[in-house]
Amino acid sequence: MKPATWQELIWAAVLVGLAAFWPMVTNGYWLGIGVDVMMYTALATSWMLFSGPTHYISLASAAFFGIGGFVVGSGMSDYDASFWSMLALSALIGAALAALIGLATLRLSGVYFVIFTLGLAEMIRNLVSWVQNNFLGSRGLYVLTDFTDTHLYWMLLVTAASVYLLGWIISRSRLGFALRIIGGDETVARHVGINTATTKVILFTTTGFFAAIVGAIIAPRWSYIEPNQVFSPHLSFFVVIMALLGGSGRLWGPVAGVIPFLLIWNWVDSNFPNQSILVLGFAFLIIVYFLPHGVVGRLEQLRARARGRS
Amino acid sequence: MKAPSTVLSVKNATKRFGGLVAVSNMSFDVGEHEMVGVIGPNGSGKTTMINMISGVFQPTEGRISLRGRLISDSAAQSISRAGIGRTFQLVRLLPGLSVLENVMAGAVYGHKRRWGREAEDFAHSVLERVGMDAMSHAPVSSLTYIDQKRVELARTLAGEPKVLLLDEWLAGLNPTELETGIELIHTLRDEGRTVVMVEHVMDAIRSLCDRCVVMSSGVKIVEGTTDEVLSDQEVIRAYLGDDDA
Numbered sequence: 001m002k003p004a005t006w007q008e009l010i011w012a013a014v015l016v017g018l019a020a021f022w023p024m025v026t027n028g029y030w031l032g033i034g035v036d037v038m039m040y041t042a043l044a045t046s047w048m049l050f051s052g053p054t055h056y057i058s059l060a061s062a063a064f065f066g067i068g069g070f071v072v073g074s075g076m077s078d079y080d081a082s083f084w085s086m087l088a089l090s091a092l093i094g095a096a097l098a099a100l101i102g103l104a105t106l107r108l109s110g111v112y113f114v115i116f117t118l119g120l121a122e123m124i125r126n127l128v129s130w131v132q133n134n135f136l137g138s139r140g141l142y143v144l145t146d147f148t149d150t151h152l153y154w155m156l157l158v159t160a161a162s163v164y165l166l167g168w169i170i171s172r173s174r175l176g177f178a179l180r181i182i183g184g185d186e187t188v189a190r191h192v193g194i195n196t197a198t199t200k201v202i203l204f205t206t207t208g209f210f211a212a213i214v215g216a217i218i219a220p221r222w223s224y225i226e227p228n229q230v231f232s233p234h235l236s237f238f239v240v241i242m243a244l245l246g247g248s249g250r251l252w253g254p255v256a257g258v259i260p261f262l263l264i265w266n267w268v269d270s271n272f273p274n275q276s277i278l279v280l281g282f283a284f285l286i287i288v289y290f291l292p293h294g295v296v297g298r299l300e301q302l303r304a305r306a307r308g309r310s
Numbered sequence: 311m312k313a314p315s316t317v318l319s320v321k322n323a324t325k326r327f328g329g330l331v332a333v334s335n336m337s338f339d340v341g342e343h344e345m346v347g348v349i350g351p352n353g354s355g356k357t358t359m360i361n362m363i364s365g366v367f368q369p370t371e372g373r374i375s376l377r378g379r380l381i382s383d384s385a386a387q388s389i390s391r392a393g394i395g396r397t398f399q400l401v402r403l404l405p406g407l408s409v410l411e412n413v414m415a416g417a418v419y420g421h422k423r424r425w426g427r428e429a430e431d432f433a434h435s436v437l438e439r440v441g442m443d444a445m446s447h448a449p450v451s452s453l454t455y456i457d458q459k460r461v462e463l464a465r466t467l468a469g470e471p472k473v474l475l476l477d478e479w480l481a482g483l484n485p486t487e488l489e490t491g492i493e494l495i496h497t498l499r500d501e502g503r504t505v506v507m508v509e510h511v512m513d514a515i516r517s518l519c520d521r522c523v524v525m526s527s528g529v530k531i532v533e534g535t536t537d538e539v540l541s542d543q544e545v546i547r548a549y550l551g552d553d554d555a
Contacts, residue, residue, distance in 0.1 A: 174425055181415050184404030190386035193419035
């Protein structure tokens with residue numbers, strides 16, 4: 001991932017400003033899509049902070065997201081806690097969990113890391129369900145708030161913008177440069193004096209922190225949640241597909257994947273509900289065969305070619 | 311010949327991989343401004359020795375210290391920050407980064423932690439030093455082999471190491487490139503750098519190294535000035551076998 005420029009930051013600020021008006025020009029179906037877009041933009045961008053430069057594909061998003069939803073659900077339903085305190089708590093738990101996973105997976109790379117994160121997310125899902133079913137009162141949790149989709153949309157927009165801003169700062173820092181070096185060659189990274197373990201754990205922790213926040217914000221949308229639902233492994237795959245479809249070369253890459261993917265997904269889901277999972281398969285094929293560097297990579301390639309011709 | 315001030319000191323270093331003893335009981339010192347060659351036939355443990363010094367792995371037994379400070383129990387990044395820089399036998403450049411960024415990587419996290427403009431300027435000056443500044447914005451995939459080696463050397467120099475480890479830096483170069491390469495290392499020597507080089511190119515060893523440590527089958531067989539060592543019977547035997555000695 002290249003260091004982000006001031007120009008990119010200004011563009012991002014303008015887009016965030018415009019996106020804030022979305023709930024005022026629309027409602028219902030399109031606002032719902034807006035909430036989805038913001039949710040996945042925040043998730044995919046925070047996933048990209050770590051996985052983009054290092055090429056460590058993490059399938060643990062659902063674990064952090066689920067923690068967020070579960071902590072809000074359990075806290076509000078069983079302990080009468082406020083939404084905001086549970087939001088803060090879930091962010092801390094998500095970050096702590098990510099730090100632990102990061103430390104546990106330091107020695108893993110490539111496919112071992114992918115499988116480990118997937119297995120771990122599934123383990124956490126089952127563990128939380130088991131604890132919830134056997135020790136913590138109710139099986140499902142009620143999350144009753146006064147929030148409308150508009151509120152959720154704005155909260156998610158703020159989260160996505162924060163992720164972007166943090167990513168922008170990191171990409172221009174020593175830390176961001178260290179990540180690119182680690183992504184290139186970890187042995188070299190160590191030999192130029194980079195503490196690769198600390199660097200990776202810090203970034204993975206921010207990913208967990210933000211995914212838990214997103215999970216916590218989304219929880220009120222469902223009103224009633226079960227652990228199995230918020231920890232669904234589908235989410236982890238969605239995040240990876242959208243991020244890769246957009247492209248991992250730029251910080252704003254995920255947005256370019258999230259929007260087209262969600263539009264197509266929703267269209268197929270409402271018209272051919274039984275075939276929706278096919279979209280996932282097709283998306284994978286398209287990425288592998290036609291867009292190995294994502295939409296962004298293809299755009300930059302076309303731009304370079306146009307410039308070469310002129 | 312004992313150097314006046316010892317910079318790097320290896321004492322009884324041993325490395326075992328399971329049952330295989332790759333390096334056994336190696337001891338040698340490297341003095342300030344000295345260029346020491348580590349030579350020996352293929353498979354004699356030279357690269358393993360370098361890997362122990364740079365911290366790719368720790369010695370199974372023994373100690374390695376830099377100016378009296380024990381480094382052999384540290385991780386590679388700490389050893390690098392303590393002031394040991396290395397190149398790799400098979401060049402390792404960072405493929406997604408430009409030439410300049412590759413060299414900056416060496417300048418940013420070393421014991422002088424440069425950043426931003428300062429790191430960039432410094433990287434340019436080191437690139438100029440190895441004759442590669444004109445290529446600073448090229449992608450590394452466009453470089454020839456010797457140029458890749460020069461960039462890797464520049465990255466290592468950018469960390470301003472107190473001790474420079476060159477692992478077969480001249481291997482794989484064609485005759486013209488070899489000449490350029492030897493010349494470049496000569497300039498390092500003229501700067502008074504402390505260097506440990508693993509090398510097979512005898513001309514280079516003869517003209518560059520003050521002293522040589524000869525390894526065979528994981529043990530040190532001879533140590534001395536380059537002339538002494540290269541005419542030693544045991545060294546000739548190690549390289550050529552008994553019949554020719």
